[in-house]
Amino acid sequence: MSFSGYNHDQLISYNAISTTLEKLPAEQIAGLKKRIAPYLEFRARVEEFYQHYFRNICEQSCFATHISACCGFESIIIFFADQVINCIMSNPDQLTGIVEILEKPNRSNHCVFLGKSGCIWQVRPITCAMFLCDPAKQTLFARSPEAEPVWRELQQWEKDFTWPVNPVLFDELERYFMDLGVDVPSLYFHKSPGLLRLKARAGINAHPQPGSRLHR
Ligand code: SF4
Numbered sequence: 529m530s531f532s533g534y535n536h537d538q539l540i541s542y543n544a545i546s547t548t549l550e551k552l553p554a555e556q557i558a559g560l561k562k563r564i565a566p567y568l569e570f571r572a573r574v575e576e577f578y579q580h581y582f583r584n585i586c587e588q589s590c591f592a593t594h595i596s597a598c599c600g601f602e603s604i605i606i607f608f609a610d611q612v613i614n615c616i617m618s619n620p621d622q623l624t625g626i627v628e629i630l631e632k633p634n635r636s637n638h639c640v641f642l643g644k645s646g647c648i649w650q651v652r653p654i655t656c657a658m659f660l661c662d663p664a665k666q667t668l669f670a671r672s673p674e675a676e677p678v679w680r681e682l683q684q685w686e687k688d689f690t691w692p693v694n695p696v697l698f699d700e701l702e703r704y705f706m707d708l709g710v711d712v713p714s715l716y717f718h719k720s721p722g723l724l725r726l727k728a729r730a731g732i733n734a735h736p737q738p739g740s741r742l743h744r
């Protein structure tokens with residue numbers, strides 16, 4: 529199997545982000561951490577929900593049989609901001625582990641980031657965190673109906689960070705790195721025709737001037 533374009537795109541993003549972060553002064557890193565704090569709080573709530581409601585279902589359905597729809601694909605959607613947040617929250621060894629995996633061909637039939645003890649990301653991509661298969665949801669919502677509105681609330685909350693009909697974190701993080709000279713294929717909030725159309729319809733400027741609140 530050859531070195532995939534997917535791995536290559538992931539690799540150049542990770543390298544660009546970590547190189548940029550290494551050069552940033554401490555106060556800029558502190559500013560980034562402050563900016564992503566509400567998102568990390570949201571992710572903690574998603575994790576609590578998963579542990580409380582879904583873990584047992586997933587263990588019985590998939591982990592025991594090692595047959596899982598989660599992590600079973602080679603090329604999941606990963607946003608640039610997912611990578612930025614994971615870089616900020618990872619130590620150098622953890623980042624080296626990711627880069628080393630991306631430098632090799634994926635010879636497995638599952639996601640390249642699935643290690644022996646699960647996902648090797650510290651803050652998994654949002655697409656993964658918010659994926660729950662339909663059979664698992666049907667089982668849970670039949671057993672614990674009170675979980676369904678909580679799940680809907682979490683789905684709505686996610687949009688505060690990722691749905692660019694308002695200025696959202698995932699868009700801002702791209703802009704922040706673009707202003708620092710980063711240009712990689714995974715800048716979807718600034719390159720994907722679908723997301724650009726969504727932003728245009730909402731009146732969100734696809735190319736605001738440098739100096740967003742992340743820089744302050
Ligand atoms: S969400 Fe569904 S596919 Fe994924 S681990 Fe749970 S039961 Fe398995």
Ligand code: SF4
Nearest residue numbers: 599639641642647656
């Ligand atoms: S990034 Fe992590 S959580 Fe997402 S599919 Fe890959 S191994 Fe699974």
